[in-house]
Amino acid sequence: MTYAHLSLSARALLLTASAALAWPAMAETDAMAASAAVTSVADQPSAPAVSASSDPEDEYDDIDGDEIVVTAPRLAGQLETDIKAEAELDETAIASYGVSNVSELLEALAPQTRSGRGRGGGRPIILINGRRIGGFGEVRNLPPEAIAKVEIFPEEVALQYGYSADERVVNMVLKPNFRQIAVEAEGGIPTQGGRFQSEVEGSFLAIGENGRLNVNAGWEQSTMLTESERGLGSATRSLLPESDTYLIDATIQRSLNKVTDASINLRLDQTDSLSFLGPVVAGGDVPLERDSRSRNLTTTASVNGMLGDWRWSLSGNYGDADQRTFTDRVTGARDRFDSSQQSFGGSANLSGTVTDGWAGPIRLSMTGSYSGLRFDSQSERSGAITTTELGRDTPSVFGSLTVPLLDPEYEIGNIGRVSLTLSGQVANPSDFEALKNWGANLNWGVTDNLSLIASFNNDEAAPGIQQLGAAPLVTPAVTYYDFATGQTVEITTTTGGNPFLLAEQRRDLKLGLNWEVPMLEGLRLSVNYNRNKSNDTSNSLPLLTPEIEAAFPDRVTRDANGVLIGLDQRPVNFDETENSQIRWGLNFGKSFGQPEQAARPAGGPGAGADRPRGGGGPRAGGRGGRGGGGPGAMFGRGPQGGRWSVSLYHTYKLTDTILIRPGVPELDLLDGSATGSGGGSNRHLLELDGGVFYKGMGVRLSAKYDSGSTVTGGTAGDLNFGDLATFDLRFFVDLNQKPKLIETLPFLKGSRLRLSIDNLFDAQRKITDANGVVPLNYQPGYIDPLGRYIELEWRKTF
Numbered sequence: 001m002t003y004a005h006l007s008l009s010a011r012a013l014l015l016t017a018s019a020a021l022a023w024p025a026m027a028e029t030d031a032m033a034a035s036a037a038v039t040s041v042a043d044q045p046s047a048p049a050v051s052a053s054s055d056p057e058d059e060y061d062d063i064d065g066d067e068i069v070v071t072a073p074r075l076a077g078q079l080e081t082d083i084k085a086e087a088e089l090d091e092t093a094i095a096s097y098g099v100s101n102v103s104e105l106l107e108a109l110a111p112q113t114r115s116g117r118g119r120g121g122g123r124p125i126i127l128i129n130g131r132r133i134g135g136f137g138e139v140r141n142l143p144p145e146a147i148a149k150v151e152i153f154p155e156e157v158a159l160q161y162g163y164s165a166d167e168r169v170v171n172m173v174l175k176p177n178f179r180q181i182a183v184e185a186e187g188g189i190p191t192q193g194g195r196f197q198s199e200v201e202g203s204f205l206a207i208g209e210n211g212r213l214n215v216n217a218g219w220e221q222s223t224m225l226t227e228s229e230r231g232l233g234s235a236t237r238s239l240l241p242e243s244d245t246y247l248i249d250a251t252i253q254r255s256l257n258k259v260t261d262a263s264i265n266l267r268l269d270q271t272d273s274l275s276f277l278g279p280v281v282a283g284g285d286v287p288l289e290r291d292s293r294s295r296n297l298t299t300t301a302s303v304n305g306m307l308g309d310w311r312w313s314l315s316g317n318y319g320d321a322d323q324r325t326f327t328d329r330v331t332g333a334r335d336r337f338d339s340s341q342q343s344f345g346g347s348a349n350l351s352g353t354v355t356d357g358w359a360g361p362i363r364l365s366m367t368g369s370y371s372g373l374r375f376d377s378q379s380e381r382s383g384a385i386t387t388t389e390l391g392r393d394t395p396s397v398f399g400s401l402t403v404p405l406l407d408p409e410y411e412i413g414n415i416g417r418v419s420l421t422l423s424g425q426v427a428n429p430s431d432f433e434a435l436k437n438w439g440a441n442l443n444w445g446v447t448d449n450l451s452l453i454a455s456f457n458n459d460e461a462a463p464g465i466q467q468l469g470a471a472p473l474v475t476p477a478v479t480y481y482d483f484a485t486g487q488t489v490e491i492t493t494t495t496g497g498n499p500f501l502l503a504e505q506r507r508d509l510k511l512g513l514n515w516e517v518p519m520l521e522g523l524r525l526s527v528n529y530n531r532n533k534s535n536d537t538s539n540s541l542p543l544l545t546p547e548i549e550a551a552f553p554d555r556v557t558r559d560a561n562g563v564l565i566g567l568d569q570r571p572v573n574f575d576e577t578e579n580s581q582i583r584w585g586l587n588f589g590k591s592f593g594q595p596e597q598a599a600r601p602a603g604g605p606g607a608g609a610d611r612p613r614g615g616g617g618p619r620a621g622g623r624g625g626r627g628g629g630g631p632g633a634m635f636g637r638g639p640q641g642g643r644w645s646v647s648l649y650h651t652y653k654l655t656d657t658i659l660i661r662p663g664v665p666e667l668d669l670l671d672g673s674a675t676g677s678g679g680g681s682n683r684h685l686l687e688l689d690g691g692v693f694y695k696g697m698g699v700r701l702s703a704k705y706d707s708g709s710t711v712t713g714g715t716a717g718d719l720n721f722g723d724l725a726t727f728d729l730r731f732f733v734d735l736n737q738k739p740k741l742i743e744t745l746p747f748l749k750g751s752r753l754r755l756s757i758d759n760l761f762d763a764q765r766k767i768t769d770a771n772g773v774v775p776l777n778y779q780p781g782y783i784d785p786l787g788r789y790i791e792l793e794w795r796k797t798f
Contacts, residue, residue, distance in 0.1 A: 156455055210254060241273040345369065649686070705725040
């Protein structure tokens with residue numbers, strides 16, 4: 001496909017990509033702190049580690065006349081692994097994203113942290129200072145100013161920490177002795193109007209020598225958006241519900257002794273929402289309502305430490321999610337649906353060196369875990385009550401063994417470092433037979449800058465208990481596009497569980513390359529090939545194309561004239577699915593305009609040499625004894641120089657096929673078939689993110705392009721899903737780095753303003769039938785009710 005044949009939106013994205021290409025750490029002792037100057041670790045990723053017994057005077061061995069060569073030791077808390085990081089962010093790079101917490105940072109880094117495996121839950125595995133944590137709740141509200149470094153690793157690193165290799169690994173190194181109080185207020189509206197969203201949030205964080213405390217509370221509100229406000233008729237039906245969310249969470253992490261830490265996190269949130277389903281009678285103005293309340297309580301706890309040279313961790317979790325939904329009916333009756341889900345479990349991990357092999361230490365990681373799930377629901381419709389009580393208990397054992405095969409330092413081989421990791425797991429769900437998983441990963445560090453990875457995994461997975469047995473929920477007046485007639489109709493849908501689902505069989509292959517380009521400092525390139533093949537996958541009933549209707553005729557209800565009036569969308573098994581893709585990407589960034597600084601602590605020993613005290617490492621002093629904390633760190637006392645960066649990722653799908661049942665034609669999602677209302681698979685996906693940050697001011701541009709698809713079949717002919725390119729723009733300014741303004745308006749001290757514009761050009765995917773007409777169900781107001789969205793945020797730290 002040549003440039004001339006690309007659509008206008010695709011060319012716009014490529015031109016933007018072309019244009020975009022145009023804290024210090026902790027010290028182990030005060031003596032070491034005075035011995036090194038700070039440089040950007042991200043810009044010198046191959047800098048050597050410093051041993052715990054190094055002499056401060058040795059730091060100056062490279063002095064030649066008036067020239068001083070400054071080295072950047074590893075930060076305490078960085079990962080000690082043979083597998084190279086695919087991306088690293090130092091303090092200035094983190095500040096350049098203009099985010100308010102770890103949750104927003106991970107969202108901004110999504111193109112870099114997204115796994116090509118397509119097997120996990122979407123969020124990467126998070127480590128803090130190279131250690132496991134009890135759960136994401138422990139870190140979601142940490143401010144970016146508290147992070148000294150972020151490392152992003154491929155999925156295979158997860159095996160060394162007792163996780164399966166289905167998500168990337170993100171390690172965050174925290175600063176020591178950090179303190180911050182922050183308040184934040186934001187409000188946003190779509191440029192088409194009709195909805196207002198607001199949020200107020202307050203947080204407190206203190207990281208000290210003996211641990212950290214983080215408390216966060218907030219309130220979010222959104223008004224309802226209706227069809228009439230998007231020109232879709234006068235019906236009183238909502239496109240987006242009215243909602244209020246209240247939340248509070250707290251994390252306490254403490255150092256129990258020199259080698260042992262413990263943490264606990266508690267979070268409570270509640271959301272009330274109201275939706276309109278349409279008028280009680282045709283042409284009426286009294287709406288049918290659906291109102292619901294969901295309440296969630298989650299808590300996690302963990303303890304980890306050292307046993308000799310072995311690292312151990314214990315973790316536990318408990319969650320309680322309750323929901324109640326009332327749905328009006330035209331008859332005047334009111335349906336009720338209640339559900340309650342409790343999840344609980346724990347795990348124990350032990351990792352360390354078994355023995356020294358011929359090419360290096362042989363490392364073992366063993367994890368024993370237990371998870372429990374209880375789900376109760378009750379559906380009441382027209383006086384008929386259906387109840388469901390489900391439960392599952394799953395004990396499991398997981399282990400991985402990493403064996404170095406070649407290493408020049410051991411005089412074994414001269415072609416780089418080669419290691420093999422073998423992994424296996426046995427799980428025994430109480431409602432299924434035992435599930436067995438195994439995998440093998442080969443890592444070849446060709447040079448210090450180039451590494452190759454090959455891995456294969458064979459897994460078994462059980463359907464979720466709600467997929468198996470959730471009570472049926474019937475929803476009337478749902479708009480739906482019927483391929484058989486080419487009409488958009490209102491139907492009654494049924495959702496819930498299917499107790500006859502089978503366990504899924506998975507086989508995944510990955511080949512990867514990670515190259516830190518030596519000719520151009522700061523440039524990293526990664527290329528990955530992934531192939532996933534599965535049998536008996538569990539899915540909701542797909543988009544009702546003629547192929548799907550032929551495979552599941554018992555799920556479709558039509559009247560005497562052939563008009564679709566009902567659809568049972570409860571889960572089904574697909575006989576076989578297979579997909580493969582190539583995903584390549586680059587990260588390129590440099591710091592600039594860094595002020596000359598006096599000597600500061602450049603870090604402690606490499607990861608694993610000593611325990612990171614408190615939240616970030618050995619007490620480092622420096623920065624006024626607060627480790628870069630102070631009022632907000634970034635605001636005035638954080639990065640004073642600049643940083644520019646750009647990342648570009650391209651996913652090219654090679655195959656994507658589904659065999660629903662034997663005897664039914666295979667679906668090719670890249671060539672006319674579809675299983676969802678969003679069309680088939682998109683052959684191309686481009687993701688771009690770039691920005692500049694300097695003297696407290698920053699701008700970031702994120703763009704995404706996918707190439708669309710065509711769904712064939714049906715009496716109305718093909719349905720074309722056009723390509724789509726969206727651009728998000730973010731401006732932010734740290735007012736604390738504007739001294740003249742602060743002098744005039746002192747109350748702005750410690751403040752940051754951020755203006756975000758999502759979907760800058762209000763792009764909408766155009767979906768047309770064979771006659772070029774946009775079906776009612778695919779009007780822009782339905783597929784993207786918000787459109788262009790503008791949000792203003794004010795954040796102040798103390």
